[in-house]
Amino acid sequence: MASQEILREEPSRGSFINDPRIRSLFFQTLVVILLFSSIWWIVHNVIENLQRLHIASGFGFLWSRAGFDISDTPIAYTSDSTYFRALVVGLLNTIIVAVAGIVLATVVGFTIGIGRLSQNWLIRKICTVYVEIFRNIPPLLVIFFWYSGVLAVLPPPRESIHLPFGSFLNQRGFYLPRTVWGDGSWLIGVAFLLAIAMAWFVAHRAHQRQRATGQQFPVFWTSVALIVGLPVLAFLLSGMPLTFDFPKQSTFNLTGGFWIKPEFLSLLLALSFYTAAFIAEIVRAGIRGVSRGQTEAAAALGLRSGPILRLVVIPQAMRIVIPPLTSQYLNLTKNSSLAIAIGYPDLTATAGTVLNQTGQAVEGVFIMMIAYLVLSLVTSFVMNIVNARMALVER
Amino acid sequence: MQEHDTSWVRTEMALAQPAPATERGAYAWVRKNLIGSVGDTVLTLLGIAIVLWVVPQVINWAFINAVWTGPDRTVCTTASQGGIQPDGWTGACWAFVNAKFGQFMFGTYPVEERWRPILVAILFVVLLVPMLIPRVPRKGLNAILLFVALPIVAFFLLVGGVFGLPHVETPRWGGLLVTLSLSFVGIAVSLPMGIVLALGRRSKMPIVKWLCVVFIETVRGIPLITVLFFASVMLPLFLPEGVSFDKYLRALIGVSLFAAAYMAEVIRGGLQAIPKGQYEGADSLGLGYWQKMGLIVLPQALKLVIPGIVNTFIGMFKDTSLVLIISMFDLLGVVKQNFADANWATPQTAKSGLIFAAFVFWLFCFGMSRYSMYTERRLDTGYKR
DSSP states (O other): OHHHHHHHSOOOOSOGGGOHHHHHHHHHHHHHHHHHHHHHHHHHHHHHHHHHHTOOOSSGGGGSBOOOOOSOOSSOOOTTSBHHHHHHHHHHHHHHHHHHHHHHHHHHHHHHHHHTTOSOHHHHHHHHHHHHHHHTSOHHHHHHIIIIIIITTSOOGGGOEEETTTEEEETTEEEEOEEEEOTTTHHHHHHHHHHHHHHHHHHHHHHHHHHHHOOOOOHHHHHHHHHHHHHHHHHHHTTOOEEEEOOEEOSSSEESSEEEOHHHHHHHHHHHHHHHHHHHHHHHHHHHTSOHHHHHHHHHTTOOHHHIIIIIIHHHHHHHHHHHHHHHHHHHHHHGGGGGGTTOOOHHHHHHHHHHHHOOHHHHHHHHHHHHHHHHHHHHHHHHHHHHHHSOOOO | OOOOOOOOOOSSOOOOOOOOGGGSHHHHHHHHHTOSSHHHHHHHHHHHHHHHHHHHHHHIIIIISOBOOOSSGGGGSBGGGTSSBOTTOOOOBHHHHHHHHHHHHHBTOOGGGTHHHHHHHHHHHHHHHHHHSTTSSOHHHHHHIIIIIHHHHHHHHHHOOSTTOOOOOGGGBOHHHHHHHHHHHHHHHHHHHHHHHHHHHTOSOHHHHHHHHHHHHHHHHSOHHHHHHIIIIIHHHHSOTTOOOOHHHHHHHHHHHHHHHHHHHHHHHHHHHSOHHHHHHHHHTTOOHHHIIIIIIHHHHHHHTHHHHHHHHHHHHHHGGGGGGGTOOBHHHHHHHGGGOGGGOOTTHHHHHHHHHHHHHHHHHHHHHHHHHHHHHHHOOSOOO
């Protein structure tokens, strides 16, 4: 019994200096002390500096008159609006260019990425050249290239370049015919939504039937027929309520139509062509990451090349592709802040103007950071949902 | 009865027959790679059309019609624009690049002092080349010279003010000098900082861990421009009155902090890939934390993530061009600044200058990525799955 008593006592230790728990406690206390003293020092300095420079603090400035104009305003805005509204306009512009850029970059990136795996030597080489050029050049340079190198040296409005479908291209931007929807056009939208719902329902039933009986149903073509057919039918039935407002050439400028400004155009093209090079590499790595055995096994089961791609290769490749694709989308959103270099009024540019006008740097930078963090979180959240749907369902 | 041995064994190998004529030579290659099927043929024709449309235009513009030397804008403008070229002419204006070459390299660094950055560049190359060639011995000494001695020497040479060298303020630095020095210091600072942050993020001490997580995730969630804004507008507010530091240094801090957060995530990936047995083995040998990390874990982890590290370097090298937003003039900034020069205002100026800058950036980034691929192959000890 006595020996057990001894065992239960504290084992002999070295010096308490070597106890990991005490060490960890010590270091963390040290870090906390350092952190708080530096925060205190910084806050102290900031308060002193702000008082010395007579800069107000707090977010009250958000509700005063902005007094500057913004060239692209998705919502109503004048220079009499508040700073807050100016920032919202900037945020909306960032979202517009980011979403458009993500769509375009995905399309171009997937095309180039699949092209790099093509059987065709020439296509493979062209895609490689594209990737190697765009991956190794700063995005800002690409933006300047489109803005000062290409769009700025286009002819003036009077000598606009005529493009098909009544659109024009000149140094002030790209003019497209604008669609004008007349009475009853809401029917088309309703038909479109109805078609999507029906297509979903058909796909669901077809899946159930295939599980139960093994019979297949041409889901894809039915869906296409529904989604294209129903809106077209509605369009014809409601008396074709669509007219176009074509841009017209006047003496000094073009009037009417839908005007895409060169700032937006060069930002969009540069961001999406730059990001597309990275997406292409991700797609290539994803498809190559699916082992050959999968393709061969699918062929051995008697699937043809179309279903092999659709049912076996792509679902597995998407699992590899989606996480890095998400970070490319985030990068594109963050790179849209380069808009400030060519004067497209995105969030950074408007917040920069607000910051310069009010002098409230702390609040300005804080708003910028929070806005981008929220945008990043939302993008990650959406992509995580997609990822969860694609992820391997393990037993 | 005589025994007949019907079995027969060939004593020498039969000569290999050549592959059928349709399976070898140029024709087979073309058939396999270019005209395998109808779709393939269409794609090939499309590809040929693209190449025939793009390549002659590029060659014409960049070489045949290009103007290589000249005193001012007249050589690069057509007659109707007030120049000497025939109307309808388009070609690269390399004369512009030629005339501004000194500025593109050094910014407004005084002309009579330009030997100093050139000397630094020579020292850099002399130290870097043996560092990159695996067979050259004395890597340790070389690394100390490159990452410790060179920055100190370069600092005194470039800034001056000692040993009778005239002082050159950083606002006069520009061009490739700023691009290279910012990215070199950024690389040298962000790698150790990234290692510390990655170790901190995997630390068992909750406070240290959360500090690192918050720092990394915040910096990764915001654009570099915001970080640069932060460095250029807010850092001065953080310091007591009278203390201020240079804009160049502020940009340097911003770029390094930004790259360090990305580097930390790359290195964390490597740390996670090291099997638990390695950590436990080091513990059972009685190694302390820093010995365990420095001798066992990090050498393996860093080797695994070389491609990621180099990609971060490349990203950072490209990102230095953003300092233009806080009105510093790196290579891209100087090129852009010179578009405003009335002496060289032609429709071709912007395109030529930007393509020159793109070529310089491309050379460095492409070189880095190729070298990383080479290192990856060389260090591959076969353990990677």
